[in-house]
Amino acid sequence: MRRSKLLTIFCTALVVGLAGLTLTVAVVSAQSGPATEGTPPLIALLSVSEPDADGFVTITGDTGSVFPSAQVAVRNLYTEQTVYAQAGAVGGFSARIYGPGNTPFWISPAREIAPELRDIPGSLPGGPGTIIYGPRPTGEVAQSETENVTQLVIDGDASDWQAYPQGTLQPSPERTVYALRNSESLYVGVSDASLPPSYQNVEVLFTLDNTSYSLLLNPLVAQPALLRQISPPERDLGTLPLVSSQGAAALEVRFPLETIDTVIDAATLERIRFLDADGGELFVYVVDRAIPLVNEVDGVVRANSRLGTSVTRFTLSGPIGDGAGLWTAQGRINQLDFRPGDDLIIELDVEMQAPAIPADLVGLRMIGEIGMLPVVNGDGQQRTGGLNSNNGWSGALTPGGLAIDNLRGGFTLGQTITEAPQVLRREEGILRFRMDFALTLPADLPAGMYLPTFVGMGQVGDGEVIAWTASGLFGVGPGISRQPQTRLPFVLNIGEVTAPRLLWSLFYDTPSDGSRGVLAAQDSEFAALSNRVRFNSPTYILPPNAPDGMPIGYPLEPYVVAEMANAYDTSAAPMIFFDYPGELSVSVTRPNGTVNDLGSAPIVQSQLSTPTVDERQRFGAQSPIDMYRLTTLNPLFTNYAFDQYGLYQIDVTGSVEDIWGNRYEGGGTYSVLVAEQIELLPGVLPGTPFEVGDTFYAGARVVPGFPADITVTVRVYPVDGGVAQEQVIQGRADARGFFQSEENTVFQMPGEYIIDYEARYAEPDGRLWAASVRSAGVIATPTTTGRLILHGQRGLMDYEADVRPAWYGAQQYAPDSGGSAIMNYPYFTGDVAWVVDDNDSGINPVLRVQDRSGVYANWLEAAEAAGISFGRAVAQLATENELPVVLVSLDTDYGTAVTPQSAVNEAYSYVSAVRPGVAVRQFVAGGNDGGLSFAWDANDPYNGQIGAGITGDRPGDYAFMFGGSVVRNREAGVMDTAIYAALSVVTSPNDPLGSRVYPPFTGQAGGPSGGPLFVVRDEPIDIFFHPTGARPGQVFTVGDSLRIAGQVAPPLPSNVSGVVTSPSGETSVFGGRANSVGYYYQPEDSVDLSLAGLWTVDLVVEHDGLSSAGAVQPPYPSGSVLGEPDRRFEIYVVPTQDTSPEDDALPWAGPEDGPFPAGLPYNFGFEVPVEWTNVRAFHSISTPSYVLSSGPVQVTGRTFSYQYNPTQLSLLFPNLETDSRTVGPAASDMVTLTFFATGEDGIGLTTTMSRTFVIMHDRLFTFG
The missing domain is CATH 2.60.40 (Immunoglobulin-like)
Structure with missing residues (x-):
């Protein structure tokens, strides 16, 4: 039995020294008690037996190796076979599974592993697991594997018969006949430089125990031989599989004897005849000699091994x-x-x-x-x-x-x-x-x-x-x-590499509003993380406490990001077979400068996965999962509590060896901000594609509303490789969290951009609130002048068909799909993908370019001729206008990933698919065949982002599918960018049309119709405007500017126009055309909000131009903001505050930050001051995607009330989650409720009061 050497370290002494402000833990011990639920199996209590004769081993978990009564999954990571065992009441178990030698086994316990999760390829179901190995083979090959195997190779070379002189039956300088038999087969050979040059068959005549047989074969053709018994009696015995080979001067045959007889006392080789096509004899070897028996068996023969003695x-x-x-x-x-x-x-x-x-x-x-x-x-x-x-x-x-x-x-x-x-x-x-x-x-x-x-x-x-x-x-x-x-x-x-260093990440299984993992500053210079759901934010934010106020324990242990496949649908052996123990040292510098030195601890084993039995429910089926973590099992390292608000610096060093003695180091300096996580909604949807000449709307909204300090950093990287440009915009949000800058950023050149948003707000008691968002995408020359046109891809993901249409219904195009399918990004900008809400439907974000000039296509064809494969012929791809956008190196045989500096074709694509407030997919793709899954399905939890929804997408949800490509190829003289956008809409599983891609506007341009985008309040919607500047129900302050910015859906260059009406009736108009992918912002249309009171915005978006199907015919499709049936929304303006905004807030007796009954009706009640008259009240309820309800509220005397009923609202807006059994801000859409009252005070002056609430599922915020 092989038992881990780690058992000894479980008794290591704990020594703690405290000096001044520095806590030093010199030596720490690993977990000394039995395993508990939520922790991995204890590798020190696991053993793997030697394999039996059939290769099976027994994996034994001693008492306490897993938590009591756990169901234990055990997978052979070589063969992917999985067995399940039931642990006993004291946490021991035993499992028998195939796995000889150094086979790696993944062991994962759980309270219960549902039958439908078992035996699914890929991620192993269960809680945190670990990997152990069988005993590594040592020594030389066993005697039984070599000495008793007949050492004859059937290869048409008779030289190896010299090892069997007894098998030489007819020696001759010109020709020799050989034969012998072992316990399994009969071997026959002929060595003759004058073998017949042309023949049809060879007949071998032999006798076994007085019964004669004929074997007819053609050694030059792979086909069975014909076996016939000649006497007594004569009969056909059918075909016989054998092996034969003929070389220049030799013929060899081996055939099994078990098909004839298992016990043979005597055997004779009589003749070997070469026959023509008619069966006539061309040549015959007459032998008539006994065939000697050797005490051997058939086996693998290696006559001339090139291995030396040290292997x-x-x-x-x-x-x-x-x-x-x-x-x-x-x-x-x-x-x-x-x-x-x-x-x-x-x-x-x-x-x-x-x-x-x-x-x-x-x-x-x-x-x-x-x-x-x-x-x-x-x-x-x-x-x-x-x-x-x-x-x-x-x-x-x-x-x-x-x-x-x-x-x-x-x-x-x-x-x-x-x-x-x-x-x-x-x-x-x-x-x-x-x-x-x-x-x-x-x-x-x-x-x-x-x-x-x-x-x-x-x-x-x-x-x-x-x-x-x-x-x-x-x-x-x-x-x-x-x-x-x-x-x-x-x-x-x-090449004698002496100091290998692996990429270590912290917090990969602890998302920060969709971001996952932090790299050390030392590693960030040459590598970056990518969870593909959301671009990792520039600041990693973690809350110090759980909603119940208890401190959260975070692991300060590294994840080895490249060690495993990290995929839901794939499992594989580890990249490196680590040998424990290793060593880990951690020192934490708190925001106040004090240092908490945790000291050093042995790395005792691996830990994979999280306590979630099915990782798909936590991170989705396409994102990285089951990341390999090096664990000490020591609470100081596995359960660290951050006890201050602010920026922490975590210094990590460590090393671990593999089973062959190679030592790998990792670590560095990691930064994390400890703060309460808040939502930041950028004034421009993340990843929005821009055109040269567009003005960036530098706005943001912090939710819940705080007067937060806002920093917006805009970086532009010119496509020609010129010097990057940076603009930093700073300011403070208003008391309700709204920020917009007077600075304008106009994009002057094509390239790529990164826009980072940071928000910080510190309460007087030191409580810190923070948000961090990264947006990234492409700036292109207008599509009318650009060399490249960016497209999605026709057809369905992984569906082979002779025709791949741009427009289709999945159930007609792929009848076996049942109307559910993973659809590629629609081919044309502005098109719409309707996605059925089920496990089998989704979107695959893939981008291709059309080359107007032919220069890029010509270069790709030349690269193809030089041996670069693009999956399909470049000429065909060029004809279909679906050229790849990939990094290509020509002067290396080892690929761009090994030598990224060798890339000649620096081409890659930005993908940013976003629901309002939620990133769906964000990444940069530079290859076609890396094996990663980019798709998403309707049940993706999106890394637990605020408002993502516990069940992922629901009918009525929609996403803007943005894209942009960069092609930088100096050899071809191509320096271009191109942009793209389409729309996806989630539809009911009962939708008779199923999943589909069609042009927008229900056929008004003459093309096929996929129906309306959706139906809202019984109104079919073909086009709408998603506001990202001024939003319905927003509270402004007198003196603010009203700016209309947003995104047209479907994303096309549509007209946006409207009228802003003040409380006095004065009007201002705005209008203009969105860019080619629907981004709209006209800074010159800013409206000064000069009066307190109720303002209205009448907004219409109309498309009078082209779609993918052609020119749209009148009456032109038009719409407004989703959920506002009269194409009008209201904003509320309050007087400038000389003191706290609470002074003019509607009184509220409840907590400013407290629990909320998720999914249940909730009554809001308010009372205005006693001296008010002519009181009117209004409300606005919205999610980031829809206005759920708005308008007047009945006032009775000085009071008014409103019942928020999510169940009733979900009948109108089915994407609104109402499950009260779930917890946390990710479980449902974030809902904003604003109540506004206006009236006359005691001296007849108009006055106003308002209060805004934010519901993050089971938590209610209001700060005035």
């Missing part, structure tokens, strides 16, 4: 046939440290359990491929990994430092082929063969540490090459990972 042994396994069977290999490699140009030798003895392969199949040869994935470069710096190591981060960055996703580091080092005669069928469904790789590392291979990978394939004759993992030849199983991968269990050090 490293290992075990590999993997699935075949989509899980129908498996293969296992005992492997050897000549060394682990190399220099470029060295020989790399790997030998694999493979056994494949493939019962689906037909028993009479012949001609099956095996192909093996060794690849190399980068781990660190020659300086020890981590590089973008290959498949299943690039999920959640990238080492390739935009000029602004954003991760460029979907790059796939790595390359194929070489192949080997095991010909059909060397593939041995031992028994029913069992194949054995060797795969020997004799490879030379390229002389120009960049120094670094590389992870070897293996891919197995099969081929019958000259037919299709089929991956072992694929369904078909090797069987049809229940399913395996979307991206299966076999990683060898070691890392190769090429």
Whole structure:
């Protein structure tokens, strides 16, 4: 039994020294008690037995290894097989599973693992888990594996018969006949330089125990032989699978004896005849000699191994046939440290359990491929990994430092082929063969540490090459990972890398309003995180306390971001087989400057996943999950409480070795702001595409409303690589959290931008509130002059069809979809995707360009001719106007991910799909084949952002799907950007049209109709305006400016116009045309709010131009703000405050910040001052997406009341969540309620009072 050496460290002494303001913990101990729910299995209490004869091991968890009565999932990360065990009342368990040698096992306990979650490929269900390994093979190959195997290779070369002189039955200098038999097969060989040059068949005549047989075969053709019993009696015995091979001067045959007889006393080889097509004899070898018996068996034969005496042994396994069977290999490699140009030798003895392969199949040869994935470069710096190591981060960055996703580091080092005669069928469904790789590392291979990978394939004759993992030849199983991968269990050090450093992140499983994880400042120079749901905010904000006031304990332990596949639909072995213990040291500098030195602790094991049994419910099915964490199991490191508001600096250092002795370091300085998280709604939707000449609306709204300090930083990176431009806009929001700047930013040149928003508000008692948002996208020349036009992609994701339409209904285009499908970004800007609200529907954000000039297309074709693959022929892609936007390097064989500085075609795309207030997908994509999943489905929780909704999208939700591409190719002379936008709308599962993509405006441009966007208050909506400047129900102060900014939907260059009416009846008009993707802001239309009282805004958006289907015909589609049926919304203006805004706030007896009964009716009641007369009251209730209700409220005397009833509102707005069983601000849409009263005071002057409430699901805020 193999037990972890970590057991000893559980008794390490705890020494605490306290000096001044510094707390120093010199040595700390790991968890000493039994495992508890929410913690991983204790690896010190786990053991893996030696494998039995069939390769099965027993994994034993001693008492306390998991929490009591847990259901325990155990997965073989090589084969993907999973078993389940029930822990006992004291937390012990036992599980039997296949996994010889150094097999990695993922073990995950949970209170209950539902049947529907079991045996799903990919993420292992359960709570926090850990990975353990079986005992690593040591020593030389076992005697039973070598000495008793017949050492004859059927390869058409008779030289190996010299090892069996007894098998030489007819010696001759010119020609020799050989034969022998072991306990399983009969071997026959002929060595003759004058073999007949042309023949049809060879007949081997032999006798077994006085019964004569004829075997008819053609060694030049892969087909079964014909076996016939000659006497007594004469009969056909059918076909016989055998292996044969003919070389220039030799013929060899091996066929199994079990099909004839299992016990044979005597055998004689009589004749070998060469026959023509008519069966006539061309030549005959007359032998008539007894066939000697050797006490051996068939097996894997390796006559001339190139390995020396010092080898490293290992075990590999993997699935075949989509899980129908498996293969296992005992492997050897000549060394682990190399220099470029060295020989790399790997030998694999493979056994494949493939019962689906037909028993009479012949001609099956095996192909093996060794690849190399980068781990660190020659300086020890981590590089973008290959498949299943690039999920959640990238080492390739935009000029602004954003991760460029979907790059796939790595390359194929070489192949080997095991010909059909060397593939041995031992028994029913069992194949054995060797795969020997004799490879030379390229002389120009960049120094670094590389992870070897293996891919197995099969081929019958000259037919299709089929991956072992694929369904078909090797069987049809229940399913395996979307991206299966076999990683060898070691890392190769090429070029004497001495200080490898891995990327460590903190807080990856603790989102900050959608952001996930923090990198050390030292690592941020060359790498960036990317969760693909939301651009990580520039400031990572964590609250100190839970809603109940109890301190939150945060882990200060590192996540190794490239270690695992991190995917819901894929599991794979770890990149590095770590050997514990490692060491971790942490020091925390508080905001007040005091230092909390936690000291050092041993890293005792890994921890994967969170307490959520199904990670999809926490992070979605497409985002990074199951991140690998190094844990000390020590509460000082796993459960740290931040006890001050403000900016913390966390210094982390540490190291851990792998099982081969390589030492990896990580850590650095991490920053986190401890504050109460608030929502910041930017004045421009994040990721909005701009055109040169557009004016950026520098506004924002903080929710709940605070007079927060606001900083907006605008950075523009010119497409030509020129000097970046930066503008910092600072100011303070008003008392209700609204901010807008008098400064205008006009975009002057094409390029890419990053806009960072920061908000801070400190209460007098020191309580800090904060928000941080990052917006990023592209600035393009107007589409009428740009060289490139940006598109989505026709058709459905991963759906193969001869025709890929731009417009379609999924149930007609793909009948087997049932109306549910993952649709690509609509091909044309301005088009609409209706997404059915179910698990199987969603959007795949993919962008392609159309090249008006042909220059970019020509360069891509030249790159294709130079060996770069773009998935499909560039000429076809150019014809379809769907050219790829990818990073391409031409002067390296190792890919852009390994050498990002070598990129000639610096091309990538910004994606920003946003619901108002919620990021749906945000990332930068630079590759087509990196294996990452970019899509989202209707049930994505969006990393728990404020207002995301516990069930993700609901009918009525909508998202603006923005995109922008940058192509910077100096070789081709292309320096261009292009922008794109479309709209997605979530529709009911009962929608008879199902998921679909169509042009907007229900066919008014002559194209097909997908119906209205949605129906609001019985009104079909074809077009609307989403306001991001002045918003319905907003409270302004006299002297403020009213500015109309927002986004047209569908996103097209529509006309926006309107009239602003003051309380005195004075009017102001505004209007203009949105940019090509619907962004609207005209700074010259600012209206001065000079009077207190009720103002109205009549706003109309109308489209009178082109859509993808052509020119829209009158009457032109028109609309307004969603939820305002009269195309009018109200804003409230209050007098300038000389003192606190509370002085003119409607009195409120409830708490300013307190619990709220989510989903239930709630009554708001108010009373105006006694001296008021002619009182009128108004209300406005809205989410970031809709106005739910607005208008007058009945006043009785001096009081008025309003019942907020989310259940009733959800009948009109089904996207409004009403589940009272959920908790937290992410569980439902954020709702803003504003009440406004106006009347005359005691001297007849008009006066006003207001109060705004914000409901964050189960929490109510109001600050006047």
